[in-house]
Amino acid sequence: MLDHVGIPVSDYARSLAFYTQALAPLGIGLIMEVPQEEIAGAKAAGFGHQGKPYFWFGDDGAPGQHTHVAFAVDSRAKVDAFHAAALAAGGRDNGAPGLRPHYHPDYYGAFVLDPDGHNVEAVCHLPDASA
Known part of the structure; x- marks a missing residue:
């Protein structure tokens, strides 16, 4: 989603x-x-x-800037798996999996640049299930 x-x-x-x-x-x-x-x-x-x-x-609308899209997932493990799979598929790291508390306390996301430079993210908004 x-x-x-x-x-x-x-x-x-x-x-x-x-x-x-x-x-x-x-x-x-x-x-x-x-x-x-x-x-x-x-x-x-x-x-x-x-x-x-x-x-x-x-x-950041200088020429050559790209679109950002984020996919919601239901666990932090899926965010981690997305990041690893995207890097293995040739994506470039644009932000390792981790908390982004400036959005909200449970915002856990990871970012990669696709082959065309678009910023793709997986995000989980749920608290850490292992805590």
């Missing part, structure tokens, strides 16, 4: 204003912004509803 998608934008403020207005009739609003200090030097905005952001954009 898709968990969220993200796109690069060339003008963060313009895109923030656009999506705030355009998505409001759908009941979709700004859930969170992540400062550039938290994610590789680019600000990001997450839109969604009921506290769950599922549409993201960031101000």
Whole structure:
């Protein structure tokens, strides 16, 4: 199942204003912004509803930037397995499996770049089952 998608934008403020207005009739609003200090030097905005952001954009829209897609899984072990399998299939590491508490305390994800440079993630939102 898709968990969220993200796109690069060339003008963060313009895109923030656009999506705030355009998505409001759908009941979709700004859930969170992540400062550039938290994610590789680019600000990001997450839109969604009921506290769950599922549409993201960031101000990393220079030519050659790529799309981000995240798949939701039900265990941290599956995140680990995804990362290992993607690397074995020729993907490039873009973030080893681990917690990303700047999203929420139980956000456990791993990131790889596919052969075309797209950022692909597996994420588990559940607490650690072994704890």
